[in-house]
Amino acid sequence: xxxxxxxxxxxxxxxxxxxxxxxxxxxxxxxxxxxxxxxxxxxxxxxxxxxxxxxxxxxxxxxxxxxxxxxxxxxxxxxxxxxxxxxxxxxxxxxxxxxxxxxxxxxxxxxxxxxxxxxxxxxxxxxxxxxxxxxxxxxxxxxxxxxxxxxxxxxxxxxxxxxxxxxxxxxxxxxxxxxxxxxxxx
Numbered sequence: 001x002x003x004x005x006x007x008x009x010x011x012x013x014x015x016x017x018x019x020x021x022x023x024x025x026x027x028x029x030x031x032x033x034x035x036x037x038x039x040x041x042x043x044x045x046x047x048x049x050x051x052x053x054x055x056x057x058x059x060x061x062x063x064x065x066x067x068x069x070x071x072x073x074x075x076x077x078x079x080x081x082x083x084x085x086x087x088x089x090x091x092x093x094x095x096x097x098x099x100x101x102x103x104x105x106x107x108x109x110x111x112x113x114x115x116x117x118x119x120x121x122x123x124x125x126x127x128x129x130x131x132x133x134x135x136x137x138x139x140x141x142x143x144x145x146x147x148x149x150x151x152x153x154x155x156x157x158x159x160x161x162x163x164x165x166x167x168x169x170x171x172x173x174x175x176x177x178x179x180x181x182x183x184x185x186x
Contacts, residue, residue, distance in 0.1 A: 013046040020058045024067065031077075033070050034059055035100020074101050074109040082113055086126035089114050091152025119157040120164075126151050127161070134165040141167050 014022060019041060026032065026040050038055055045051030062068035074096055081087045081095070089110050096106045126148070135141040141162060148158045 011044060013051065014044045014054075016054050016057055019044060019054055020061060023058050023062060027062070027067055031073055032068075033073055033100045034068060037062075037068065039100075070101055071105060071109070074105055075113070078109050078113040082117070082122070086122055086129050086151070088119060088122060088126075088148075088152030088154070088157070090154070091150070094152070119153060120160045123148055123151070123153045123157050123161050124164075126153075135162075135167060 022044055023037055023041060026037060032040075038059065041055045041058065042051070045054050059068060077096060077099075078092050081092045092113075093106055093110050096109070097103065101109075127144070130147065132144055132147065135144050144162065145158055148161070149155075
Protein backbone atom coordinates (compact mmCIF):
# COMPACT_ATOMS: atom_id res chain seq x y z
CA UNK A 1 0.00 0.00 0.00
CA UNK A 2 2.65 2.56 1.03
CA UNK A 3 5.63 0.66 -0.35
CA UNK A 4 7.22 1.26 -3.67
CA UNK A 5 6.08 3.93 -6.04
CA UNK A 6 5.31 3.02 -9.59
CA UNK A 7 7.70 4.56 -12.06
CA UNK A 8 6.11 7.53 -13.76
CA UNK A 9 5.65 7.04 -17.45
CA UNK A 10 6.15 10.07 -19.64
CA UNK A 11 2.98 11.44 -21.23
CA UNK A 12 2.18 10.62 -24.83
CA UNK A 13 3.57 13.15 -27.31
CA UNK A 14 0.91 15.67 -28.28
CA UNK A 15 -0.18 16.59 -31.79
CA UNK A 16 0.37 20.21 -32.84
CA UNK A 17 -3.23 21.29 -32.11
CA UNK A 18 -3.16 19.70 -28.65
CA UNK A 19 0.28 21.23 -28.00
CA UNK A 20 -1.12 24.65 -28.91
CA UNK A 21 -3.99 24.16 -26.44
CA UNK A 22 -1.48 23.07 -23.78
CA UNK A 23 0.62 26.19 -24.42
CA UNK A 24 -2.40 28.52 -24.28
CA UNK A 25 -3.47 26.95 -20.98
CA UNK A 26 0.07 27.40 -19.60
CA UNK A 27 0.05 31.06 -20.65
CA UNK A 28 -3.39 31.45 -19.10
CA UNK A 29 -2.03 30.41 -15.71
CA UNK A 30 0.75 33.02 -15.82
CA UNK A 31 2.80 34.93 -18.40
CA UNK A 32 5.91 33.16 -19.65
CA UNK A 33 8.86 33.81 -21.92
CA UNK A 34 9.45 31.85 -25.12
CA UNK A 35 12.23 29.88 -23.39
CA UNK A 36 10.03 28.98 -20.41
CA UNK A 37 7.19 27.88 -22.66
CA UNK A 38 9.52 25.75 -24.77
CA UNK A 39 10.87 24.08 -21.61
CA UNK A 40 7.30 23.18 -20.66
CA UNK A 41 6.37 21.97 -24.13
CA UNK A 42 9.55 19.91 -24.50
CA UNK A 43 8.13 17.34 -22.05
CA UNK A 44 5.00 16.97 -24.21
CA UNK A 45 6.55 16.35 -27.64
CA UNK A 46 8.67 13.59 -29.11
CA UNK A 47 12.41 14.24 -28.88
CA UNK A 48 14.39 15.44 -31.85
CA UNK A 49 13.53 17.35 -35.00
CA UNK A 50 9.76 16.54 -35.17
CA UNK A 51 9.20 17.82 -31.63
CA UNK A 52 11.22 20.98 -32.24
CA UNK A 53 9.24 21.67 -35.43
CA UNK A 54 5.94 21.37 -33.52
CA UNK A 55 7.17 23.70 -30.78
CA UNK A 56 8.41 26.27 -33.31
CA UNK A 57 5.06 26.21 -35.12
CA UNK A 58 3.16 26.69 -31.85
CA UNK A 59 5.47 29.54 -30.75
CA UNK A 60 5.10 31.25 -34.15
CA UNK A 61 1.31 31.00 -33.91
CA UNK A 62 1.29 32.36 -30.35
CA UNK A 63 3.49 35.29 -31.40
CA UNK A 64 1.21 35.96 -34.37
CA UNK A 65 -1.79 36.21 -32.04
CA UNK A 66 0.32 38.32 -29.60
CA UNK A 67 -0.07 35.80 -26.78
CA UNK A 68 3.70 35.51 -26.50
CA UNK A 69 6.00 38.54 -26.51
CA UNK A 70 9.33 38.53 -24.66
CA UNK A 71 9.74 42.32 -24.94
CA UNK A 72 6.37 43.01 -23.31
CA UNK A 73 7.06 40.31 -20.71
CA UNK A 74 10.45 41.82 -19.81
CA UNK A 75 8.97 45.32 -19.55
CA UNK A 76 6.09 44.24 -17.31
CA UNK A 77 8.29 41.98 -15.18
CA UNK A 78 10.86 44.74 -14.65
CA UNK A 79 8.21 47.33 -13.79
CA UNK A 80 6.51 45.03 -11.28
CA UNK A 81 9.76 44.03 -9.59
CA UNK A 82 10.83 47.65 -9.36
CA UNK A 83 7.50 49.04 -8.12
CA UNK A 84 6.32 46.19 -5.87
CA UNK A 85 9.44 44.43 -4.63
CA UNK A 86 11.72 47.50 -4.83
CA UNK A 87 14.49 45.37 -6.35
CA UNK A 88 17.68 46.80 -7.79
CA UNK A 89 18.86 46.46 -11.39
CA UNK A 90 21.12 43.48 -10.88
CA UNK A 91 18.43 41.30 -9.25
CA UNK A 92 15.91 41.95 -12.02
CA UNK A 93 18.59 41.43 -14.66
CA UNK A 94 19.54 38.03 -13.19
CA UNK A 95 15.92 36.90 -12.95
CA UNK A 96 15.16 37.85 -16.55
CA UNK A 97 18.29 36.06 -17.72
CA UNK A 98 17.25 32.95 -15.78
CA UNK A 99 13.84 33.10 -17.46
CA UNK A 100 15.47 32.97 -20.89
CA UNK A 101 15.08 36.53 -22.10
CA UNK A 102 17.73 37.59 -24.64
CA UNK A 103 20.60 39.58 -23.02
CA UNK A 104 20.25 42.53 -25.44
CA UNK A 105 16.55 42.81 -24.64
CA UNK A 106 17.33 42.61 -20.92
CA UNK A 107 19.86 45.44 -21.01
CA UNK A 108 17.56 47.64 -23.11
CA UNK A 109 14.61 47.02 -20.79
CA UNK A 110 16.61 47.52 -17.59
CA UNK A 111 18.22 50.73 -18.87
CA UNK A 112 14.82 52.15 -19.79
CA UNK A 113 13.09 51.12 -16.55
CA UNK A 114 15.83 52.36 -14.19
CA UNK A 115 16.70 55.50 -16.20
CA UNK A 116 15.41 58.14 -13.78
CA UNK A 117 15.43 56.01 -10.63
CA UNK A 118 17.81 56.74 -7.76
CA UNK A 119 19.30 53.44 -6.66
CA UNK A 120 19.87 54.81 -3.17
CA UNK A 121 16.19 55.82 -2.79
CA UNK A 122 15.05 52.47 -4.15
CA UNK A 123 17.30 50.69 -1.61
CA UNK A 124 15.77 52.77 1.20
CA UNK A 125 12.26 51.88 0.01
CA UNK A 126 13.26 48.20 -0.14
CA UNK A 127 14.47 48.36 3.47
CA UNK A 128 11.25 50.13 4.52
CA UNK A 129 9.20 47.47 2.74
CA UNK A 130 11.10 44.79 4.66
CA UNK A 131 10.73 46.82 7.90
CA UNK A 132 14.48 46.82 8.51
CA UNK A 133 15.64 49.05 11.35
CA UNK A 134 18.92 50.94 11.50
CA UNK A 135 21.65 48.46 12.48
CA UNK A 136 23.26 48.85 15.90
CA UNK A 137 26.07 46.31 15.67
CA UNK A 138 28.54 45.17 13.06
CA UNK A 139 26.64 41.89 12.73
CA UNK A 140 23.35 43.70 12.03
CA UNK A 141 25.14 45.96 9.54
CA UNK A 142 26.46 42.91 7.68
CA UNK A 143 22.95 41.41 7.63
CA UNK A 144 21.50 44.60 6.11
CA UNK A 145 24.27 44.68 3.54
CA UNK A 146 23.65 41.05 2.53
CA UNK A 147 19.92 41.78 2.24
CA UNK A 148 20.59 44.70 -0.09
CA UNK A 149 23.12 42.75 -2.17
CA UNK A 150 20.54 39.95 -2.64
CA UNK A 151 18.01 42.60 -3.65
CA UNK A 152 20.35 43.67 -6.47
CA UNK A 153 21.82 46.95 -5.29
CA UNK A 154 25.37 48.13 -5.95
CA UNK A 155 27.82 48.35 -3.07
CA UNK A 156 28.10 52.11 -3.63
CA UNK A 157 24.39 52.62 -3.04
CA UNK A 158 24.47 50.27 -0.04
CA UNK A 159 27.31 52.24 1.60
CA UNK A 160 25.43 55.52 1.00
CA UNK A 161 22.34 54.12 2.72
CA UNK A 162 24.37 52.80 5.64
CA UNK A 163 26.29 56.07 6.03
CA UNK A 164 22.99 57.95 5.96
CA UNK A 165 21.87 55.75 8.86
CA UNK A 166 25.06 56.90 10.60
CA UNK A 167 26.47 53.42 10.95
CA UNK A 168 29.82 53.51 12.75
CA UNK A 169 33.00 53.63 10.68
CA UNK A 170 34.23 50.48 12.43
CA UNK A 171 31.19 48.53 11.23
CA UNK A 172 31.67 49.81 7.67
CA UNK A 173 35.39 48.99 7.81
CA UNK A 174 34.49 45.45 8.89
CA UNK A 175 32.28 45.16 5.82
CA UNK A 176 35.13 46.20 3.53
CA UNK A 177 36.99 43.04 4.47
CA UNK A 178 34.01 40.87 3.40
CA UNK A 179 33.91 39.97 -0.26
CA UNK A 180 30.73 40.97 -2.08
CA UNK A 181 29.58 40.07 -5.57
CA UNK A 182 31.12 41.83 -8.55
CA UNK A 183 29.29 44.70 -10.18
CA UNK A 184 27.72 43.75 -13.51
CA UNK A 185 29.12 45.43 -16.58
CA UNK A 186 26.76 47.92 -18.17
